[in-house]
Amino acid sequence: MPQLNPHPWFLILLFSWIMFLTILPKKVMKYSFNNEPTSKSVEKSKPESWNWPWI
DSSP: OGGGOOHHHHHHHHHHHHIIIIIHHHHHHTSOOSOOOOOOOSSOOOOOOOOOTTO
């Protein structure tokens, strides 16, 4: 049975996992994301009162 012979496909499997575990994470982590979390300010902003000119 050729499926039990690991010679033809084992090297392909090994090299593909090496690529997935070494090369690709570096390339993926290079991207900068636009929605970086920002720290919230400690003091709360005062709500502005509404200006109702018709009253």
